[in-house]
Amino acid sequence: MISAEFLVTSLIVVLVPGTGVIFTVSTGITQGRKASFYAALGCTAGIIPHLAATILGLAAVMHTGALAFQTLKYAGVAYLLYIAYGTWRDTSVFALDSVSPRSTALSLVVKAFMLNILNPKLTIFFLAFLPQFVTPGAAGSLPQLLLLSGVFMAMTFVVFVVYGLLANAFRTTVITSEPVQAWLRRSFAAAFAGLGAHLAFSEK
Template identity: 70%
Template sequence: MISMEFIITSFIVILVPGTGVIFTVSTGLVQGRKASVFAALGCTAGILPHLMATVLGLAAIMHTSALAFQTLKYAGVAYLLYVAYSTWRDKSTFSVNGNPSTNAATGLIVKAFLLNILNPKLTIFFLAFLPQFIRPDSSKHLSQLFLLSVTFMVMTLIIFIAYGVLAHAFRKIVMESPRVQAWLRRGFAATFASLGASLALTEK
């Protein structure tokens, strides 16, 4: 049984702006509502390996292995800096087309997926977060972890899509102002760069 405490806590955790939220919002602003849904799908899929690692006990290895953590961390840093650089340079990202092609949609999903899968902090987070909501009087700990994980993923997808739709509501303002486009592009690039720097400074 999923407790209301878990629902409320997860809701607050997901609402807090992080890499996935920022990417989904930026996609909704610059490419439209449909594109933001693909971004939300990719970001949600990107947390699946971290959840599975927690459920299967691999997160404990990540927590104790400095090499594994550092390797994944710096891969994530490099990718965030790449996203920051490409966002800063690519002035064509503010496209009027709100219906991305199949290739563009796939690219968005892959890009969003990589943003989350290359963040080792997510594995450590789930290792600390999920066990708090396991009923100690139950012997089905594995099934409880799976249920909690699925619930968290569904909530993530719904909230991220909502973020993207809200961002899309402001898209008309963005499209009509080249100055706003420029500031948003630089702002998102700077945000991704700062997230990369923050990840680089993260210790286990």
């Protein structure tokens, strides 16, 4: 069940840069180490509904129900484009010694949570991914799925925290260069917009 194959595959999946990674990295650079922790927490929490849908069998319904999939997909596209627009328009200067963070812990968690929960591809991914590691004939698949899900979430959180810490380590370099700040802001905005476009044109 918790095999080397599962751990390696999960690690590769988590390491591949996606919406959550980009958001956590951008938060680590712009708002610091603690903020990136909350971003990682929100992104990890955003996995829970998709795992729950998989475990409860709702993913199969979404997989066959085009309307449900398309509705959730375009809600995700709209949210990604909203984040891209907000990032592009944000012209405030990054600062190391802010009196208070620009975003509260709750707002960061909620924003990160929404980024992941509005990605229907995650539900389809877990539907295809998790069952491969359930041991046939074992006493119940539900405990196995819960354990696999817990391990995947723990791995996601740890990797995202490391991404945030690495991003924070480069904050000083970024903050001392306005051109670098502008380039990063536009790169993050373009990345969010690109992810939104990819999701919009993706098939089931």
